[in-house]
Amino acid sequence: MLSVSDTEAVILNLVQPLDAQGNTENLDLLAATGRILATPVTSQLDFPHWDNSAMDGYAVRYEDVQHSSAEQPAVLDIVEEIPAGYQPQSTILQGQAARIFTGAIMPQGADTVVIQEVTNRQDKQVEILAAPKPQEFVRHKGEFYQAGTQLLPPGILINPAEIAVLAAAQCAQVSVYRRPRVAIFSTGDELVTVNQSLEAGQIVDSNGYALAALVKQAGAEALMLGIVKDDPVALEKTIAYAIANADIVISSGGVSVGDYDYVDKILESLEAEIHIRAVAMRPGKPLTVASFSTQNSALYFGLPGNPAAVLVTFLRFVQPAIKKLSGLSVGWQVKFVKVRSQFLMRSDGKRETYVWGQLHLIDGIYQFRKAGGSHSSGNLINLAQTNALAVIPVGTNLISPGDEVLVLPT
Ligand SMILES: Nc1nc2c(c(=O)[nH]1)N[C@H]1C(S)=C(S)[C@@H](COP(=O)(O)OP(=O)(O)OC[C@H]3O[C@@H](n4cnc5c(N)ncnc54)[C@H](O)[C@@H]3O)O[C@H]1N2
Ligand code: MOO
Ligand SMILES: [Mg+2]
Numbered sequence: 538m539l540s541v542s543d544t545e546a547v548i549l550n551l552v553q554p555l556d557a558q559g560n561t562e563n564l565d566l567l568a569a570t571g572r573i574l575a576t577p578v579t580s581q582l583d584f585p586h587w588d589n590s591a592m593d594g595y596a597v598r599y600e601d602v603q604h605s606s607a608e609q610p611a612v613l614d615i616v617e618e619i620p621a622g623y624q625p626q627s628t629i630l631q632g633q634a635a636r637i638f639t640g641a642i643m644p645q646g647a648d649t650v651v652i653q654e655v656t657n658r659q660d661k662q663v664e665i666l667a668a669p670k671p672q673e674f675v676r677h678k679g680e681f682y683q684a685g686t687q688l689l690p691p692g693i694l695i696n697p698a699e700i701a702v703l704a705a706a707q708c709a710q711v712s713v714y715r716r717p718r719v720a721i722f723s724t725g726d727e728l729v730t731v732n733q734s735l736e737a738g739q740i741v742d743s744n745g746y747a748l749a750a751l752v753k754q755a756g757a758e759a760l761m762l763g764i765v766k767d768d769p770v771a772l773e774k775t776i777a778y779a780i781a782n783a784d785i786v787i788s789s790g791g792v793s794v795g796d797y798d799y800v801d802k803i804l805e806s807l808e809a810e811i812h813i814r815a816v817a818m819r820p821g822k823p824l825t826v827a828s829f830s831t832q833n834s835a836l837y838f839g840l841p842g843n844p845a846a847v848l849v850t851f852l853r854f855v856q857p858a859i860k861k862l863s864g865l866s867v868g869w870q871v872k873f874v875k876v877r878s879q880f881l882m883r884s885d886g887k888r889e890t891y892v893w894g895q896l897h898l899i900d901g902i903y904q905f906r907k908a909g910g911s912h913s914s915g916n917l918i919n920l921a922q923t924n925a926l927a928v929i930p931v932g933t934n935l936i937s938p939g940d941e942v943l944v945l946p947t
Pocket of ligand 1: 723724725727728740741742743744745789790791792793794795798820821822823840841842843844846914915
């Protein structure tokens with residue numbers, strides 16, 4: 538059995554990020570939030586585009602006002618008014634100023650802005666009641682970004698701030714990586730769809746729904762292949778189709794040691810290389826990860842059937858794999874935060890144990906509260922309304938209330 542961290546390393550090593558050749562699409566800027574930028578973006582514009590005022594006030598020559606005070610104000614002639622959006626017409630000469638507003642172009646000759654709060658306007662003149670600093674309140678051309686240098690690198694997540702930058706650089710369309718395609722199917726003779734009536738021994742295929750939601754949340758596209766019976770022929774057909782039509786395949790169930798657990802056997806018959814068969818974690822011990830030598834074949838994740846095991850193994854291993862595959866250049870790994878546990882938690886200390894619960898903000902500090910109810914990996918009911926997984930490492934049997942614990946926000 539591999540440790541969780543070795544398993545993560547093996548998986549991330551198997552993932553080939555999408556190649557920018559042939560795996561991109563052009564999107565309208567407004568549709569690009571949450572997508573991954575595929576090509577570097579460069580602008581021919583400086584930011585700011587020209588020297589401009591950061592404040593409402595007066596554009597002046599520093600040398601004219603450097604000794605100004607309330608007692609001995611410099612008195613300047615106002616020669617122009619410059620609102621934002623206008624090209625100034627005059628050059629400010631000695632003893633002159635321009636009325637100027639935030640974001641307006643600085644006029645020639647002026648090098649400093651005096652905010653209107655420290656001035657006294659007298660019709661066509663202004664008194665400067667305090668000496669500014671040289672170049673104060675001027676935003677200089679190219680101070681934020683210089684034309685021709687890289688504005689945004691490829692492989693970054695496009696969040697609202699990047700959308701704003703791309704808009705300012707007049708990128709109405711952006712090249713992003715296509716969404717990874719993830720095939721999902723559930724195995725089990727006991728499974729029915731949400732709208733079928735339940736006979737004895739049957740349960741609803743909730744894993745398919747959970748996985749579809751998780752895949753979408755991870756920024757990928759779900760290719761739903763439904764329920765497959767515990768039947769080698771049907772399974773082989775579905776797996777062969779899935780690996781040829783997706784970047785990643787996720788099945789749930791059929792990976793343990795039962796007589797009807799066929800997934801590993803079928804993968805072997807399809808000449809898969811099985812990299813992982815079991816992980817020292819709870820829940821999620823029987824986990825199968827396989828790859829194929831055939832070109833463009835998907836990476837295969839055979840998740841255990843128990844609903845809690847599906848959620849935990851997806852979040853711990855599949856989500857980072859999807860993120861790496863999607864073209865993100867950094868930050869695919871899961872991020873744990875250190876918080877205090879409110880309650881006592883136990884583990885046998887043999888497998889890395891994941892406990893679902895809630896992060897609560899108490900006086901600005903997060904605390905972890907284990908979910909009430911059964912923590913059987915077959916229980917999906919108390920998974921609802923949780924937002925975090927706490928980790929009890931191998932070798933630790935007890936987390937006492939108030940102890941620090943690593944938590945994976947979900
Ligand atoms: N003798 C042993 N038995 C088991 C072991 C073991 O080491 N030795 N491991 C246990 C652990 S841990 C897990 S986890 C499960 C994994 O089993 P499988 O991956 O083979 O999954 P199934 O047997 O098909 O199903 C397990 C469980 O989950 C329910 N299930 C399955 N699919 C769905 C679905 N789509 N939606 C909702 N629920 C589903 C299924 O009905 C079973 O109750 O094996 C243990 N056994
Ligand atoms: O590994 Mo299993 O997922 O504990 O039920
Ligand atoms: Mg089984």
